[in-house]
Amino acid sequence: MLNILKDETERIERLFEKYPSRRSAMLPLLWMVQEKTGWVSQEAMEEVAEILAVTPAEVYEVVSFYTMFQQRPTGKTHIALCDTLACAICGTHEIAAYLEEKYGIEVKKVTKDGRFSLELVECIGACSMAPALLANEDLHGNLTPESLDQLIASCP
Amino acid sequence: MSITELERVLLPNIEKNETEWLSAYKAQGGYEVARKALGMTCEEMIQIVKDSGLRGRGGAGFPTGMKWSFLNKKDSPRYLCINADESEPGTCKDRPLMEQRPHTLLEGIICSCLALEVQSAYIYIRGEYYKAAKILNKAIEEAYEAGFLGENIFGVQGKKVDIVVHRGGGAYVCGEETALLTSLEGYRGYPKLKPPFPAVAGLYGKPTIINNVETIINIPFILKNGAEWFKKWVHEKTTGLRLYSVSGHVKRPGVYELPPTVTLKQLIFDICGGIRNDHELKWVIPGGSSVPWLLPHQIDVPLSHEGVAAAGSMLGSSAVMVMDHTVCPVWALANLSHFYQHESCGQCTPCREGTAWMFKIVQRIEDGHGTMADLDALYSIAGEGKPGSGMISGKSICALGDAAAWPVGSAIAQFRNEFEEHVRLGYCPYKNKRYWMANGRFVNEQFHPHKHH
Numbered sequence: 047m048l049n050i051l052k053d054e055t056e057r058i059e060r061l062f063e064k065y066p067s068r069r070s071a072m073l074p075l076l077w078m079v080q081e082k083t084g085w086v087s088q089e090a091m092e093e094v095a096e097i098l099a100v101t102p103a104e105v106y107e108v109v110s111f112y113t114m115f116q117q118r119p120t121g122k123t124h125i126a127l128c129d130t131l132a133c134a135i136c137g138t139h140e141i142a143a144y145l146e147e148k149y150g151i152e153v154k155k156v157t158k159d160g161r162f163s164l165e166l167v168e169c170i171g172a173c174s175m176a177p178a179l180l181a182n183e184d185l186h187g188n189l190t191p192e193s194l195d196q197l198i199a200s201c202p
Numbered sequence: 203m204s205i206t207e208l209e210r211v212l213l214p215n216i217e218k219n220e221t222e223w224l225s226a227y228k229a230q231g232g233y234e235v236a237r238k239a240l241g242m243t244c245e246e247m248i249q250i251v252k253d254s255g256l257r258g259r260g261g262a263g264f265p266t267g268m269k270w271s272f273l274n275k276k277d278s279p280r281y282l283c284i285n286a287d288e289s290e291p292g293t294c295k296d297r298p299l300m301e302q303r304p305h306t307l308l309e310g311i312i313c314s315c316l317a318l319e320v321q322s323a324y325i326y327i328r329g330e331y332y333k334a335a336k337i338l339n340k341a342i343e344e345a346y347e348a349g350f351l352g353e354n355i356f357g358v359q360g361k362k363v364d365i366v367v368h369r370g371g372g373a374y375v376c377g378e379e380t381a382l383l384t385s386l387e388g389y390r391g392y393p394k395l396k397p398p399f400p401a402v403a404g405l406y407g408k409p410t411i412i413n414n415v416e417t418i419i420n421i422p423f424i425l426k427n428g429a430e431w432f433k434k435w436v437h438e439k440t441t442g443l444r445l446y447s448v449s450g451h452v453k454r455p456g457v458y459e460l461p462p463t464v465t466l467k468q469l470i471f472d473i474c475g476g477i478r479n480d481h482e483l484k485w486v487i488p489g490g491s492s493v494p495w496l497l498p499h500q501i502d503v504p505l506s507h508e509g510v511a512a513a514g515s516m517l518g519s520s521a522v523m524v525m526d527h528t529v530c531p532v533w534a535l536a537n538l539s540h541f542y543q544h545e546s547c548g549q550c551t552p553c554r555e556g557t558a559w560m561f562k563i564v565q566r567i568e569d570g571h572g573t574m575a576d577l578d579a580l581y582s583i584a585g586e587g588k589p590g591s592g593m594i595s596g597k598s599i600c601a602l603g604d605a606a607a608w609p610v611g612s613a614i615a616q617f618r619n620e621f622e623e624h625v626r627l628g629y630c631p632y633k634n635k636r637y638w639m640a641n642g643r644f645v646n647e648q649f650h651p652h653k654h655h
Contacts, residue, residue: 064366066279066406072388073371077329098388111390111547112371114329126330130291131491131537132449135529168374168541169291169491170330173449173521174456183332 260414292521440506489518492605542606553603
């Protein structure tokens with residue numbers, strides 16, 4: 047029984063047309079789930095398994111391999127702060143400290159009001175704009191305390 | 203040399219962002235090369251690419267024309283995969299290309315599909331590139347509507363090209379071509395043993411060519427202007443303009459399009475304005491995080507595959523990371539080793555265990571708990587930064603283990619005294635000491651917000 051993806055049958059059919067093998071729709075389906083619910087729950091994995099006619103364990107195997115699939119609920123705005131060398135030498139840790147001190151946003155935690163969650167991630171491909179982060183889908187680079195304040199204020 | 207004097211091909215409108223729209227691109231002569239390519243034979247096109255000397259821009263630098271000639275055309279269907287995973291730390295050149303020249307990339311894919319007699323292409327783009335994926339999808343939609351993609355492209359009966367954007371989920375290893383294919387097939391991104399090479403048995407077991415975004419975007423320009431034009435910019439066996447991603451402590455980091463004759467020194471001190479706050483240059487990683495490190499006296503070399511190799515490193519993905527004297531090399535190595543142990547897919551024991559051990563040992567030294575024996579252990583695991591040396595390099599399915607070991611071997615070779623100093627002192631002698639995450643949470647001695655540059 048589909049619940050999360052029950053209104054998406056048309057999109058899913060179009061997805062299958064793109065690949066010679068149904069299994070290739072695995073990552074696109076997981077992205078679809080994450081777009082709708084913000085994370086990939088066990089229920090979602092069971093639905094994806096049903097759609098692809100594989101076992102839930104096979105879906106979990108994939109979900110647990112790719113770091114961008116969230117296995118627990120995130121804040122309304124999920125911040126993925128880059129912590130690989132180019133960003134780290136340009137202030138990642140100062141930013142993490144700033145976010146915690148000023149806004150109470152802590153690494154690997156969701157804020158009490160549910161507005162934010164923060165994660166330190168490996169390189170996000172914005173090295174020449176270091177330090178950089180992804181706030182949900184949006185890339186923000188050349189971060190300063192001022193630009194962070196603006197970003198935080200602009201988030202719902 | 204000033205930036206304005208430099209020729210630009212791939213990045214002419216990098217600020218304007220106007221090529222996103224099909225009409226703007228067509229006004230500049232867009233898709234005319236693809237139309238012309240329909241009248242050329244496959245052999246002709248492959249020969250031009252071979253003659254141009256174009257080499258893969260993803261990191262390995264393999265000659266593109268030669269790769270294309272390996273495709274087994276007796277089997278079908280065949281596939282073209284565009285590697286837009288761009289995950290080598292330091293590399294950030296394909297994102298602006300996709301965001302600002304999506305139609306040029308599509309034209310490159312169409313031309314390549316015609317040369318390779320391939321009807322479906324997949325763009326495997328890293329999950330973090332939300333915006334680029336959206337822009338590409340929109341451009342693809344436009345191209346279908348205009349009749350440049352789909353059945354009977356440009357009105358030519360029987361010519362078919364389909365392009366699909368496939369998003370990854372955040373895994374460095376999926377930039378490795380066979381891992382990219384397993385990921386695209388809907389599995390964990392596990393690399394596969396070669397042979398068989400993808401050109402014989404790749405995606406869904408069928409002949410497949412995998413090329414980097416920047417490689418493919420060069421194709422329309424080469425077909426239009428000819429192989430000799432591309433060789434205007436040449437140093438030894440490296441031809442054409444190329445994109446250099448510059449990050450770290452230069453005054454003007456960014457993505458620069460330059461000929462391979464430009465030296466690393468010119469790039470850092472002339473084009474990027476030198477080191478921030480007029481600090482001292484400490485070291486450079488010239489080709490993405492996997493390559494051996496270079497000291498200031500080693501950087502007066504052309505930024506070609508051969509030039510950087512002569513200095514003892516690799517051009518790789520031409521991602522230049524610049525560190526000033528405030529950066530502790532042991533801390534930096536711990537950062538990179540953390541990356542590799544996190545990204546090892548776990549299939550092969552030497553890489554899975556080796557990367558984790560290297561990180562633990564480097565971190566221990568950085569934390570001041572290391573011993574001289576740790577240095578030797580590290581050296582024996584990582585080897586001397588050369589292929590085949592040490593306990594990891596050459597002993598796993600893909601090159602991730604090698605990529606993890608090379609910086610370790612070279613960091614110790616370049617900064618042995620500093621590693622020993624950490625051991626002797628029992629702490630990291632650098633100011634603004636930063637600690638790695640402890641139990642998943644970052645811990646900093648000076649834990650207060652302050653203004654950073």
